[in-house]
Amino acid sequence: MKKRLLAAAICLCMVIGLFPTIAMAEETTSIVVGSQTISGSKSNPVYAVTNPDDGNVTVDSGLTEDDSWNIKWDGETLTLKEAYITASSQVDFTTTIFFYPVQSSIFCKNDFTIEVIGNNTITSDNKYYLAPISSERNITICGSGTLNCYNNTSGAFQRRAVYSDGDVTIKGANLTLEGADHSIEANNIFVSIPDLSDPCARPAVKVYSGSNQESASEIAGSPVTSDKINITDNLSKYLRTETLITMDHKLAKYESTPATCTKDGTKAYYYCPVCGKYFEDEAATKEISDIDIWKVIPATGHNIEDGICSNCNAILGDVNNSSILDINDATLVQLYLANTLTETNVFDELLADVTGDGDITILDATAIQAMLSNV
Ligand SMILES: [Zn+2]
Ligand SMILES: [Zn+2]
Incomplete structure (x- = not known):
């Protein structure tokens, strides 16, 4: 009986000893x-x-x-x-x-x-x-x-x-x-x-x-x-x-859109909806890793000659793109400088630098007012 107890005790010890090893074994x-x-x-x-x-x-x-x-x-x-x-x-x-x-x-x-x-x-x-x-x-x-x-x-x-x-x-x-x-x-x-x-x-x-x-x-x-x-x-x-x-891509072509004076254009590219990859070419040999950056053709900016853009006929100072220069444009420049433009205001920054000094300042609002009083 003693031997059996001893054997049981040894077994128990072995099981207890083994248990954490088994549980943690990789x-x-x-x-x-x-x-x-x-x-x-x-x-x-x-x-x-x-x-x-x-x-x-x-x-x-x-x-x-x-x-x-x-x-x-x-x-x-x-x-x-x-x-x-x-x-x-x-x-x-x-x-x-x-x-x-x-x-x-x-x-x-x-x-x-x-x-x-x-x-x-x-x-x-x-x-x-x-x-x-x-x-x-x-x-x-x-x-x-x-x-x-x-x-x-x-x-x-x-x-x-x-x-x-x-x-x-x-x-x-x-x-x-x-x-x-x-x-x-x-x-x-x-x-x-x-x-x-x-x-x-x-x-x-x-x-x-x-x-x-x-x-x-x-x-x-x-x-x-x-x-x-x-x-x-x-x-x-x-x-x-x-x-x-x-x-074996299933390519769809996305045509290019030209850039305008104020809006970015996009380059032509191909997209495979099966694998979700973008490619520069129809043979799908040149993968585009970041399509949002790659496809952008930057806006050209206006080409102002004698106060008019030779590309889009925008008028220098017509910051709300209303096709006429009026007192609203001068007011918008002031709101812009005061940082109080609302989301509904159209404000074309590219037409706001009337003085051509490379910056939008109160002098531009003044210049618009001067042009209006000269008309
Ligand atoms: Zn694919
Ligand atoms: Zn333009």
Whole structure:
């Protein structure tokens, strides 16, 4: 009985001890990159740089998102940005059985995603089962960049660029995968279009395969433009994907309006209501980021000659645009100077500087009165 109580007490202690850990646990997952095991999570990602000469990986806990890095691991996605990784350990086969993952260029025990930005190369010259990219679960490859992955080690066997015990899904990206025995080995290999936020984007993924680069040809089902296709049976030693994105905007043209002496005009532009973007050209190659500023053609101002605007015939001093110069104009100048104009008052400031001294003053009201008494 005492033993049972003790066991119960120990259990209770363990549960209490574990509880806060479980409640506060965040998804920290490990991955092997360049023969190093790194652990990261969404809230605590890990960054590393790669050496462009030897493919070695250096994890740097001081790096942040804003720094220059080649590798980012957040527990779910491995982002490669201009990365070059190679694991070249020629391990002892007897230890390889148990420790092989640690010798990989990229290895993960869980589902994970590789996102590629810029040009990336992953390779390894390990003689055993190690594909440069491998997982015990599913692998998804996506991104706007390119990924070159080779496994042509002489004297090795089962040379694959990518290996998965689950499925491999290629979501767009531009890949070149080459293994001397297989490009990819997995339960299923899918190609799908990438996830794009722009509703006007129309992606197409071309898929080429063959025994090598020269003999590769576009496979059945390519280009992929909507649903994913299963390419498991169509795949050879060499695989290349090419993602092309065309834009299908529904453009409406807004014609230009000319500027007048007093009113701004607008430049012609195009608007797509589907994505909400503005463009300078009908081909939608030049996007306008701030339409309200971009479209403005400034008012020209009056071109006064002998008291009359040669463009619009406005009369100098006729600040209420009534087409005659009268005492109301002089009064409005005075109200303007006293800051007592109401919203219903028309006041064309461009006609108010009668003296031409570059400023509106009481002298302008006086000048209007003088002109009226001379009539
Ligand atoms: Zn659009
Ligand atoms: Zn004018």
